[in-house]
Amino acid sequence: MNYEPVIGLEVHVQLLTQSKLFCGCSTKFGEEPNKNTCPVCLGWPGSLPVLNEEALKLALKVGLALNCEISGRLKFDRKNYFYPDLPKAYQISQYDNPVNGKGWLEIEYKPNKAVILSPDAEASKMENPEAQGDSQKVQDDKKMITKKIGITRAHLEEDAGKLLHEGIAAASLVDYNRAGTPLLEIVSEPDLRSPEEAYAYLTSLKAILQYLEVSDCNMEEGSLRCDANVSIRKAGESKFGTKAEIKNMNSFKAVQKAIQYEIKRQTDLLESHERVIQETRLWNETKGQTFTMRSKEEAHDYRYFPEPDLVPFSISKETVEGIRKDLPELPVQRVDRFIKNYSLSDYDALVLVQDKQLANYFETAVAEKANPKLASNWIQSELLALVNSNKHTVETLPKFFPATYLAELLGLIENQTISGKIAKDVVAISYESGKSPGTVVKEKSLEQVTDTKLLESAADKIIAAHPKSVADFKAGKRQALGFLVGQLMKETQGKANPKLANEILVRKLS
Amino acid sequence: MSFEIEKIAGLARLHLKPEEAAKLKNDLEAILGYVKKLETLDTQNVSPTSHVLEIENVFRPDQVNPSQVRDEVLKHAPGREGNFFKVPKVVDK
Ligand SMILES: [Zn+2]
Numbered sequence: 001m002n003y004e005p006v007i008g009l010e011v012h013v014q015l016l017t018q019s020k021l022f023c024g025c026s027t028k029f030g031e032e033p034n035k036n037t038c039p040v041c042l043g044w045p046g047s048l049p050v051l052n053e054e055a056l057k058l059a060l061k062v063g064l065a066l067n068c069e070i071s072g073r074l075k076f077d078r079k080n081y082f083y084p085d086l087p088k089a090y091q092i093s094q095y096d097n098p099v100n101g102k103g104w105l106e107i108e109y110k111p112n113k114a115v116i117l118s119p120d121a122e123a124s125k126m127e128n129p130e131a132q133g134d135s136q137k138v139q140d141d142k143k144m145i146t147k148k149i150g151i152t153r154a155h156l157e158e159d160a161g162k163l164l165h166e167g168i169a170a171a172s173l174v175d176y177n178r179a180g181t182p183l184l185e186i187v188s189e190p191d192l193r194s195p196e197e198a199y200a201y202l203t204s205l206k207a208i209l210q211y212l213e214v215s216d217c218n219m220e221e222g223s224l225r226c227d228a229n230v231s232i233r234k235a236g237e238s239k240f241g242t243k244a245e246i247k248n249m250n251s252f253k254a255v256q257k258a259i260q261y262e263i264k265r266q267t268d269l270l271e272s273h274e275r276v277i278q279e280t281r282l283w284n285e286t287k288g289q290t291f292t293m294r295s296k297e298e299a300h301d302y303r304y305f306p307e308p309d310l311v312p313f314s315i316s317k318e319t320v321e322g323i324r325k326d327l328p329e330l331p332v333q334r335v336d337r338f339i340k341n342y343s344l345s346d347y348d349a350l351v352l353v354q355d356k357q358l359a360n361y362f363e364t365a366v367a368e369k370a371n372p373k374l375a376s377n378w379i380q381s382e383l384l385a386l387v388n389s390n391k392h393t394v395e396t397l398p399k400f401f402p403a404t405y406l407a408e409l410l411g412l413i414e415n416q417t418i419s420g421k422i423a424k425d426v427v428a429i430s431y432e433s434g435k436s437p438g439t440v441v442k443e444k445s446l447e448q449v450t451d452t453k454l455l456e457s458a459a460d461k462i463i464a465a466h467p468k469s470v471a472d473f474k475a476g477k478r479q480a481l482g483f484l485v486g487q488l489m490k491e492t493q494g495k496a497n498p499k500l501a502n503e504i505l506v507r508k509l510s
Numbered sequence: 511m512s513f514e515i516e517k518i519a520g521l522a523r524l525h526l527k528p529e530e531a532a533k534l535k536n537d538l539e540a541i542l543g544y545v546k547k548l549e550t551l552d553t554q555n556v557s558p559t560s561h562v563l564e565i566e567n568v569f570r571p572d573q574v575n576p577s578q579v580r581d582e583v584l585k586h587a588p589g590r591e592g593n594f595f596k597v598p599k600v601v602d603k
Contacts, residue, residue: 018574165600172598
């Protein structure tokens with residue numbers, strides 16, 4: 001039996017404000033426990049919340065970038081439940097008049113190969129295009145898939161506090177520093193059909209949020225969190241199956257893996273004629289499985305009602321248009337520009353653009369006269385590999401190997417001072433030592449040997465030393481030439497101009 | 511009108527004695543009865559009220575204004591450990 005997965009994602013993103021959503025407490029991460037609290041966010045009777053204007057503006061920016069309907073009429077509601085991380089026993093959220101209504105987001109990916117953004121350990125494994133501009137890249141044999149994913153809504157709400165359980169017997173500890181921090185909950189339609197589409201959605205969304213500068217999007221610090229609703233149904237069926245809500249993933253890769261696991265689990269259940277139960281499940285990264293969340297709580301009954309402590313809000317068309325006018329260049333526009341101005345492939349443009357800092361690095365190098373196509377290839381292969389193997393980040397790349405260095409290096413290749421092969425060594429040395437590629441080439445005398453006399457005498461030596469290969473070549477075996485060129489390269493420590501070496505050998509052997 | 515007073519009390523974490531439950535059930539029934547009466551009114555052309563005051567758009571600027579109430583609050587907390595509030599162990603959500 002064939003099954004089709006149906007996936008929807010709920011992303012909570014912390015908005016980059018100085019103060020909390022409804023009070024003047026700082027939103028700074030990593031402070032002493034409970035330092036950033038006040039009567040409002042601790043829910044003291046008699047205290048009144050007042051909306052942070054900047055948080056609303058940031059929310060609207062996201063809404064506009066996600067093509068959301070913005071009615072301009074919004075209010076806040078109480079979502080009631082008891083839990084120690086919620087000091088008031090309700091969360092101020094939005095129920096029926098959210099800031100941002102229906103919208104959409106376009107994802108673009110290659111099947112079986114979602115674009116890896118931040119250079120994690122897998123990035124270099126996923127992408128290792130040859131460094132030379134003319135060599136065909138593996139990933140180009142598959143077409144990019146573009147798909148519109150619906151956004152149900154994106155609403156404002158306050159975050160809860162943080163509970164600590166580990167190592168404490170019979171008690172939990174509570175830190176309310178995070179309670180009241182502005183969150184935007186972005187809910188997708190159940191339009192995603194595979195773990196890789198979910199991954200592509202998250203990377204696109206994260207890129208948009210970073211370009212808008214509305215959030216750090218740091219999953220480790222919890223400024224971006226993602227829950228997944230997963231169900232499966234028989235192929236061709238229009239009704240949805242019973243869904244499970246998956247929580248506790250702390251990276252995009254984990255989201256992808258958790259969904260993958262969940263699809264398999266549900267498929268196995270249906271195949272053995274069992275039922276999928278509607279429940280919340282937690283992803284266990286170490287075990288690579290999802291587990292039922294044991295909870296004695298009764299089914300949630302949040303009893304939403306309008307928050308009487310906050311007045312309603314109406315935002316004028318002019319305000320919304322003013323924010324729209326000030327939106328920065330968004331990833332999708334930058335991708336178009338990269339394709340148009342720099343003749344990059346869709347895929348290359350997307351990989352660069354989805355990481356804002358990487359795209360900035362690329363554009364700096366190009367401004368320094370680097371060949372765009374070569375710059376893109378070198379960034380995606382050698383440079384990201386160095387960043388990964390040193391456990392650095394794209395953010396610190398310019399510190400170790402400034403974009404001006406990349407332009408210089410590509411210049412050295414283009415004017416044939418060094419070969420592409422030697423250039424790889426130069427990058428590594430340069431990255432390590434901080435010396436510019438030009439300096440490295442000079443200090444280590446890595447200039448390509450284009451001295452014909454020198455190459456000819458080396459060629460004579462090789463021909464004399466390998467009579468069998470010479471005979472093979474003369475008998476018509478082309479591979480023998482490759483061997484002899486290799487020997488000549490070796491003789492010159494890789495510095496011979498390969499084209500010249502080839503020519504000289506062919507001339508001498510015919 | 512059917513509702514379970516025990517369920518509502520449970521959601522609000524109220525522990526009611528049987529006589530209290532009976533009294534509250536009567537009160538709630540009376541309130542809901544009145545609401546039923548209101549529902550007979552024609553509200554076709556009335557927009558829903560979400561707030562009783564006729565004001566809107568009350569904002570505060572995004573400025574940090576530390577309150578420094580932590581130590582005072584922790585002093586009154588039923589349990590503390592260092593600068594944390596201490597509560598009975600809860601299973602993770
Ligand atoms: Zn506060």
